Amino acid sequence: MFFNSPPSHAPFPSDLPTAEVPTLSSSKILDNDIGESQRLYEACCSTGLFFLDLRDSDRGTDETIFELDIEEKQRYSMLNGTVLGYKGAGVGRIDSKGTQDRCEFWCMSKDDVLEIIPALPAPEIVNKNRHIFATFARSCHTLSMTVFDCLEHQVGLPVGAFRGRHRIDQPSSDQSRQIRYLPQPEEDQRTSLVPHTDYGSVTVLFNVLGGLQILPAGKEPEEQNWLWVKPGPGCAIINLGDAMEKFSNGLLKSPMHRVTYAPGEQSKMTRYSLAYFTRPEDACLMKRLEGSKLIPQLDDGEEEGDITAGEWVRTRMKAAQVQKDQRANFPGWETKGLK
Ligand SMILES: O=C(O)CCC(=O)C(=O)O
Ligand SMILES: [Fe+2]
Secondary structure: OEOOOOOOOOOOOOOOOEOOOOEEEHHHHHOOOHHHHHHHHHHHHHOOEEEEEOOOOOOOEOOHHHHOOHHHHHOOEOOOOOOOEEEOOOOOEOOOOOOEOOOEEEEEEHHHHOOOOOOOOOOHHHHOOHHHHHHHHHHHHHHHHHHHHHHHHHHOOOOOOOHHHOOOOOOEOOEEEEEEEOOOOOOOOOOOEEEEOOOOOEEEEEEOOOOEEEEOOOOOOOHHHOEEOOOOOOEEEEEEOHHHHHHOOOOOOOOEEEEOOOOHHHHHOOEEEEEEEEOOEOOOEOOOOOOOOOOOOOOOOOOOOOOEHHHHHHHHHHHOOOOOOOHHHOHHHHHOOOO
């Protein structure tokens, strides 16, 4: 896996409406720098998205999986209601008319790569690199913990309020996702990944080419309202997911985002993204957290119920279900603790 030294690529055009995204220093956050910690909190309460500068880190991705034959990739197609393994381009939808998406996924469960559940079927190229997936999961999980520590402090929650709901050795639906977006025909460039919010807690995202766009809060999803996120060298893009909005009853934000064609000259290149989704432990209850004066109270008469994170993610996955006809290929998977 690479990402430290991406291949040379066309520049991001300078004349596009880009989102103002603050760049935070990972070393300052780790050192509990007061100003940097405050900036992280402000970003999470406004857009829920920021860059984390990891200039001295060595994280990365790899394109080899996508170069396998399509038949081989499809042997690991996502199961009904799950988002693990392979998703081919065109399998997902980008709108209610059913327009096909334009990206391939390879997704690996944290529980699988850290051997919390038995290994799921995967191609040889993945099996012989499981240690890399494990290292990636641990590294991104640690980054998310850093964000949690900072936010617990800023929001005034008891120590461990977020961290303690995301213990790495506990079953959860955390996963890594490698994504490939092939160049689009010049005369037909459009959205390639559906507008969505992430449904976990913290997403750690690495990419080199542009294409990611966010919809500022309160704006209608019309073309002119989407803002480009220009990737910063050496930086991970961090965004919060819906679980954090839920825990903070709306204080922290989960940004609406989508992926479109890479802009300008970059559109001729294949775009890769590598994401890690940190999600609450399966057993954790999805409720507003107690203990902070900043977290708004529930509305009068509002009831949250006792839904666990496991059920919450399953419900969300079913809603975003991408492929219905693959379960028969891997009947054993159902019993292997798949989320
Ligand atoms: O490819 C990207 O930049 C974003 C991918 C994304 O939003 C997702 O997989 O949830
Ligand atoms: Fe996303």
